[in-house]
Amino acid sequence: MKIFRWVWLALTLGLLGYAFYQGMYVAPTEATMGDIQRIFYYHFPSAMMTFLFFFISFVASIVYLGSRRNHPQRALGADAAALASAEMGMVFCTLVLIQGPLWARPVWGIWWTWDARLTSTLVLWLIYASYLLLRKFAEGPQMRTLAAVLAIFGYVDVPIVYFSTRWWRTQHPAPVIGGDANSGLDPGMWPAVFWNLGAWLAWGLLLAGWRYSIERRRQVAEQHAALHALEASLEVTL
Amino acid sequence: MAHRHLVLAYVITIVVQIGYAGWIGLKYRSMRKLEREFPPYPSLTK
Secondary structure, eight states, X not given: OHHHHHHHHHHHHHHHHHHHXXXXXXXXXXXTTBGGXXXXXXXXXXXXXXXXXXXXXXXXXXXXXXXXXXXXXXXXXXXXXXXXXXXXXXXXXXXXXXXXXXXXXXXXXXXXXXXXXXXXXXXXXXXXXXXXXXXXXXXHHHHHHHHHHHHHHHTTHHHHHHHHHHHSOSSSOOOSSSOOTTXXXXXXXXXXXXXXXXXXXHHHHHHHXXXXXXHHHHHHHHHHHHHHHXXXXXXXXX | OHHHHHHHXXXXXXXXXXXXXXXXXXXXXXXXXXXXXXXXXXHHHO
């Protein structure tokens, strides 16, 4: 298992390097924005990874709620998956909120505006920040249930973020990928998009998988700790 | 300004991701400490 993780890490770093090269040197320069448009090659994958990892957290939270009474071990596994993917999604969402203003300043002339896409993304970040805070400062099975419910309700904001540029026309540009007939990318830009999507997906899965396995081992160690504590209290009683 | 922002965005991306990987490393250390403190309970490992 360890060797698999090291091989995955080596492949991921190679992929990230190649994706960087594609985005910075191979993809053509955009006609109106110039080189600053190259932020797109990691802004877009970060947004997609945010959606993906929050979706995994959403599904794992449903599995947790569905199995917590009859299959406690499966439920604990789902809980660990929900936590690991929520954290990974949060990292990508944070990056989206940093990269966006850095791109907006030279292009729009402003760092931030209360536009539908930007605001709904900030709300998404706040929802998952509260999810992680809940997990940090509360304990026990009730915390897990509350966190699962929050992750499920919180996920409602993801489609709002995604469709916000279609539903409301504000500052953020309309979708370039999957948008209307006049939208689209230059064919020369697609390889950079795909390489960056693949590289950041490999990186996200690597870290989320590692975080998941640590959380599972921590859950088992906590069970052992509880049994040791029970044994000690019985010895005192007898 | 545009080039500076492009580079800054990429550097922040890498720093945040590596920072998160480091934080997972800290989680691993605290989990290993818990494992050493409470070795597998006999009845659970039979």
